[in-house]
Amino acid sequence: MIDLRKLRENKDYQSGIVRKGVDASIIEELLSLEESCRALQLEVEQLRSEQNAASKEIGMAAPEERKEKIELAAQLKIDLQEKEEEYREATEAVDTIAITIPNPADSRCPSGGEENYKVIEVVGGQILPPPMNHSEYGDFMGWVEKEKAAENMGSRFAYLTGEAVLLEFALVQYTLSKLVSYGFTPVVTPVLVREQMMVDAGFFPTDRHQVYELAEDDLFLTGTSEVALAGLHRGDLLDMTQLPVRLGGFSSCFRREAGTYGKDTNGIFRVHQFDKVEMFSFCDPLTSWEELETLRSIEQEILNELELPHRVIMVAAGDLGAPAAMKYDCEVWLPSEGQYRELTSCSNYLDYSARRMKTRVRGEEGNQLVHTLNGTACAVGRTLVFLMEHHQQNDGSFKVPEALQPFLGYDVILPPTKEI
RNA sequence: GGAGAGGUGGCCGAGUCUGGUUGAAGGCGCUUCCCUGCUAAGGAAGUAACGGGGUAAACCCUCGUUCGAGGGUUCGAAUCCCUCCCUCUCCGCCA
Numbered sequence: 001m002i003d004l005r006k007l008r009e010n011k012d013y014q015s016g017i018v019r020k021g022v023d024a025s026i027i028e029e030l031l032s033l034e035e036s037c038r039a040l041q042l043e044v045e046q047l048r049s050e051q052n053a054a055s056k057e058i059g060m061a062a063p064e065e066r067k068e069k070i071e072l073a074a075q076l077k078i079d080l081q082e083k084e085e086e087y088r089e090a091t092e093a094v095d096t097i098a099i100t101i102p103n104p105a106d107s108r109c110p111s112g113g114e115e116n117y118k119v120i121e122v123v124g125g126q127i128l129p130p131p132m133n134h135s136e137y138g139d140f141m142g143w144v145e146k147e148k149a150a151e152n153m154g155s156r157f158a159y160l161t162g163e164a165v166l167l168e169f170a171l172v173q174y175t176l177s178k179l180v181s182y183g184f185t186p187v188v189t190p191v192l193v194r195e196q197m198m199v200d201a202g203f204f205p206t207d208r209h210q211v212y213e214l215a216e217d218d219l220f221l222t223g224t225s226e227v228a229l230a231g232l233h234r235g236d237l238l239d240m241t242q243l244p245v246r247l248g249g250f251s252s253c254f255r256r257e258a259g260t261y262g263k264d265t266n267g268i269f270r271v272h273q274f275d276k277v278e279m280f281s282f283c284d285p286l287t288s289w290e291e292l293e294t295l296r297s298i299e300q301e302i303l304n305e306l307e308l309p310h311r312v313i314m315v316a317a318g319d320l321g322a323p324a325a326m327k328y329d330c331e332v333w334l335p336s337e338g339q340y341r342e343l344t345s346c347s348n349y350l351d352y353s354a355r356r357m358k359t360r361v362r363g364e365e366g367n368q369l370v371h372t373l374n375g376t377a378c379a380v381g382r383t384l385v386f387l388m389e390h391h392q393q394n395d396g397s398f399k400v401p402e403a404l405q406p407f408l409g410y411d412v413i414l415p416p417t418k419e420i
Numbered sequence: 421g422g423a424g425a426g427g428u429g430g431c432c433g434a435g436u437c438u439g440g441u442u443g444a445a446g447g448c449g450c451u452u453c454c455c456u457g458c459u460a461a462g463g464a465a466g467u468a469a470c471g472g473g474g475u476a477a478a479c480c481c482u483c484g485u486u487c488g489a490g491g492g493u494u495c496g497a498a499u500c501c502c503u504c505c506c507u508c509u510c511c512g513c514c515a
Binding site for chain 2: 052054066071073
């Protein structure tokens, strides 16, 4: 949720929203609704104050005076109820719009859409494609089974088999131990959440169409453990000494991938279900930008140790999700496609999600909302895609990156020997 | 799934039957001060959040809201009624 007070007092705040693609007229409308709402609030509160006072008198009054006083209070109540109804409608009108307004983009974000990103850093080269692309190599190694998956589950599903599974768990182990060394608490999160949790984490109403819903039970399958991680401190008042609260969530992630028909149909680059280790931070509002840099550096450290050439881009304002004020994408070079593709990302939500969740920190001058940030530590399936292209050898074997070797047990995986 | 008990401030815990001066006793914790070689112990005071308005501004004034959530009854609800959520105990089922 945006800060309505800031919205009316701060022009930059407004323009940050416009840069996200919201029509300025909507903001104008919201502001005028909000103003009349406050005027009504004042009236309601004055009436209620009178009514409260009248009621209080009754309690103290002598029995013979009561009848008269009750009649007076009853009339006040009728007036109050009328005004309250007006006020209720006004707040509803404000809320309906306010909940859809995205967090303003930070002024440092480039303007524009998907194409207007700014390259922050490039690490490693743009190497030539290996003999097999990730999809072919997955078949070759017997690591990915998509045909049966298509029959049983539909498109965009896959079975992961053989050493790929061992690689998956090595990746998870490796990532989690790295996060622990940075002070993250590992968390295995539930993947089903209530609607309100989706709203509070900043995903609803904007991204509702991307989420699987279990209508019978009013639950939603999360597309990232971030949702449940955020909920770990919903409604809490934290101590400054606790911050940052760093959580490393592991969970399967479910995404409908609506509107991506025909896109990335090869292999397991884009599937409905994958496992992910996610970083989440509840942070002191004063240091959240530093925290964002920390998340980014951890992501890059992981990419470097997995020996994946990549670049970091700052996502343009118009391409940011609703809750993010700024976002870095780490894009890894995908040799078979000859382009950089997103593998991880991290963003600073500032107080957008915290406001909905009412997660606060006790401060010297009153309590304030915390800032929340999140970043991908390891999106396992997609990481495998890049590993399969970058570490496949000419003889078909797979060279295990050194960082993973302790967690896997060997340094090379040989192709399966053909059965006759 | 069946039967019962319960959700009160940072925490614990009264109040609910018998609705009114209870934003809520008491305790713990915390803050400030006093006392004391130091510490501990002891004494005094203070200590909810959120929202609106006032103000140049405010830790200042004022109003409102909040006793799991949302409705209802009433002049007035922590207290009565309804719905939902959650926790605990017993039974059943179960990886």
